[in-house]
Amino acid sequence: MKFQYYKPGIPAHMTQLEAYFLTNEQTMTFKNNLLELWSKETDRLLVAIKGKNIVGAAWLRKESNMIYIKYIQVNTPCRGVGRKMIEFLKNEQEVLECRAVYEAKGFWHKLGFSAKDNYGARFSIHP
Numbered sequence: 001m002k003f004q005y006y007k008p009g010i011p012a013h014m015t016q017l018e019a020y021f022l023t024n025e026q027t028m029t030f031k032n033n034l035l036e037l038w039s040k041e042t043d044r045l046l047v048a049i050k051g052k053n054i055v056g057a058a059w060l061r062k063e064s065n066m067i068y069i070k071y072i073q074v075n076t077p078c079r080g081v082g083r084k085m086i087e088f089l090k091n092e093q094e095v096l097e098c099r100a101v102y103e104a105k106g107f108w109h110k111l112g113f114s115a116k117d118n119y120g121a122r123f124s125i126h127p
Contacts (some may be wrong), residue, residue, distance in 0.1 A: 001049065001050045001055070001081070001084060002048075002049050002050075003046060003047065003048055003049070003085065003088045004046075004047050004049060005044050005045065005046055005047075005091065006044065006045040006047060007043070007044055016112075025050060030043070042061050042062045042063065043060065043061050043062075044062075044110055045057055045058070045060070045086070046058045046060055046085060046089070048084065048085055049090055055074070055079070055081050056074040056081040060086055064108050070072045085105055
């Protein structure tokens with residue numbers, strides 16, 4: 001599995017993402033949310049790719065000294081994709097500490113995070 005950052009505000013990046021998002025209704029919802037709510041200045045998309053398929057995507061927004069995961073979609077939550085995405089962010093030193101995590105799919109508890117709702121996650125990052 002490999003991880004790649006995208007900025008959908010960049011036309012070439014959006015073209016690459018189009019092929020991934022046209023696979024099913026869930027990913028179309030993700031794409032529609034992305035296009036409507038995207039902030040070009042502060043947002044990035046972390047995509048987990050296995051073979052030629054996206055298996056997870058985390059929409060990241062940087063606010064002051066925090067990264068906020070506005071939305072995360074994992075196609076197969078039981079495969080540890082969400083955990084691997086968070087570990088990747090930690091290894092990249094983007095994430096130092098988790099303040100609160102909210103995700104309905106259930107993989108967050110494996111990291112010792114509390115699951116309360118399905119709105120996203122907030123992490124401390126390097127200043």
